Amino acid sequence: xxxxxxxxxxxxxxxxxxxxxxxxxxxxxxxxxxxxxxxxxxxxxxxxxxxxxxxxxxxxxxxxxxxxxxxxxxxxxxxxxxxxxxxxxxxxxxxxxxxxxxxxxxxxxxxxxxxxxxxxxxxxxxxxxxxxxxxxxxxxxxxxxxxxxxxxxxxxxxxxxxxxxxxxxxxxxxxxxxxxxxxxxxxxxxxxxxxxxxxxxxxxxxxxxxxxxxxxxxxxxxxxxxxxxxxxxxxxxxxxxxxxxxxxxxxxxxxxxxxxxxxxxxxxxxxxxxxxxxxxxxxxxxxxxxxxxxxxxxxxxxxxxxxxxxxxxxxxxxxxxxxxxxxxxxxxxxxxxxxxxxxxxxxxxxx
Ligand code: NAD
Ligand code: TYD
Numbered sequence: 001x002x003x004x005x006x007x008x009x010x011x012x013x014x015x016x017x018x019x020x021x022x023x024x025x026x027x028x029x030x031x032x033x034x035x036x037x038x039x040x041x042x043x044x045x046x047x048x049x050x051x052x053x054x055x056x057x058x059x060x061x062x063x064x065x066x067x068x069x070x071x072x073x074x075x076x077x078x079x080x081x082x083x084x085x086x087x088x089x090x091x092x093x094x095x096x097x098x099x100x101x102x103x104x105x106x107x108x109x110x111x112x113x114x115x116x117x118x119x120x121x122x123x124x125x126x127x128x129x130x131x132x133x134x135x136x137x138x139x140x141x142x143x144x145x146x147x148x149x150x151x152x153x154x155x156x157x158x159x160x161x162x163x164x165x166x167x168x169x170x171x172x173x174x175x176x177x178x179x180x181x182x183x184x185x186x187x188x189x190x191x192x193x194x195x196x197x198x199x200x201x202x203x204x205x206x207x208x209x210x211x212x213x214x215x216x217x218x219x220x221x222x223x224x225x226x227x228x229x230x231x232x233x234x235x236x237x238x239x240x241x242x243x244x245x246x247x248x249x250x251x252x253x254x255x256x257x258x259x260x261x262x263x264x265x266x267x268x269x270x271x272x273x274x275x276x277x278x279x280x281x282x283x284x285x286x287x288x289x290x291x292x293x294x295x296x297x298x299x300x301x302x303x304x305x306x307x308x309x310x311x312x313x314x315x316x317x318x319x320x321x322x323x324x325x326x327x328x329x330x331x332x333x334x335x336x337x338x339x340x341x342x343x344x345x346x347x348x349x350x351x
Contacts, residue, residue, distance in 0.1 A: 001239060008085045011048070036088070066111075086114060174244070190227030212283045219295075236309075272328075
């Protein structure tokens with residue numbers, strides 16, 4: 001499909017910024033990106049350094065809240081938006097447990113606003129892509145995988161808010177014929193991830209010799225997806241996916257949290273041998289479990305693999321090395337992102 005003016009919401013966040021870079025630098029996309037981001041603690045314009053300079057005619061940024069319906073409508077009409085890639089969300093489960101209100105507001109009402117505008121501009125908006133999560137399906141036992149048919153059973157305020165927004169997207173397709181797509185993906189990791197999430201938090205703490213807080217028994221399982229593989233999957237689905245459909249995107253990399261943390265410790269020990277000779281695994285501290293902590297996520301992505309020929313390129317062992325390398329090489333980015341609201345969160349959350 002030809003997209004001339006793509007509204008990317010949340011483009012200064014982790015996945016959104018990787019997606020904008022991917023679209024501009026690695027695909028044949030020739031249109032314009034209109035990036036709308038409220039710049040919450042998780043939104044960082046530095047994630048897109050070089051983009052506005054390198055693509056002055058094809059990239060526009062607006063600091064704006066998707067909950068501001070009038071402003072969103074103006075942006076849609078001013079730029080004649082014909083496609084929406086909707087990433088903007090409050091995204092961290094632990095924050096949703098402490099303060100769920102913002103999740104309801106941004107993730108549900110914000111998505112509703114965008115859908116309403118897309119519905120009214122139905123003659124020109126040819127795509128509404130919602131980037132969602134596998135957490136809407138709840139938790140798996142030891143066996144089985146999430147498919148697109150798995151019933152929704154969200155367990156955290158975050159996943160409940162994403163489930164609600166998925167339902168709205170689906171309803172706007174069924175009721176109004178908005179040309180929607182939903183992708184439900186597993187846990188992402190890679191460059192530009194805010195260091196409150198497991199992998200960047202552990203990399204930076206392990207590098208600095210700080211405690212590595214592992215929740216509960218550390219045996220919870222996530223299916224890790226390298227962010228660039230995710231961006232490629234989104235682009236594949238946008239180009240070839242059937243409108244109104246949902247596609248699961250996974251990394252084929254199920255790992256227990258403790259195995260992830262051990263691996264990070266071992267790779268860092270190899271790259272930066274510890275001074276006293278004591279390996280970084282000694283920094284691991286088991287802490288009180290997260291309430292409602294989902295035990296296992298794992299994705300069956302046969303649909304996108306068979307129908308659209310997408311498959312993740314990175315294994316966890318290749319992706320984690322690239323990620324560690326990126327965090328070690330980007331000290332200034334790390335310093336800047338940790339100088340703001342981050343300190344308050346770490347103090348509140350970890351004491
Ligand atoms: P993130 O928290 O890094 O970024 C979210 C971005 O949205 C930030 O730039 C923030 O400023 C912006 N934002 C928040 N509220 C906004 C508002 N009201 N108006 C405009 N902008 C706002 O999140 P992420 O990890 O990049 O996740 C992107 C999307 O992917 C989210 O919808 C998330 O639910 C989904 N997702 C993420 C993962 C993951 O592992 N990170 C996995 C599955 C799905
Ligand atoms: P997280 O990165 O918060 O993603 P999500 O909750 O969306 O899966 O957490 C990934 C896993 O790591 C999850 O099982 C919770 C666990 N975890 C820890 O053990 N310690 C931590 O400090 C964090 C942030 C997460």
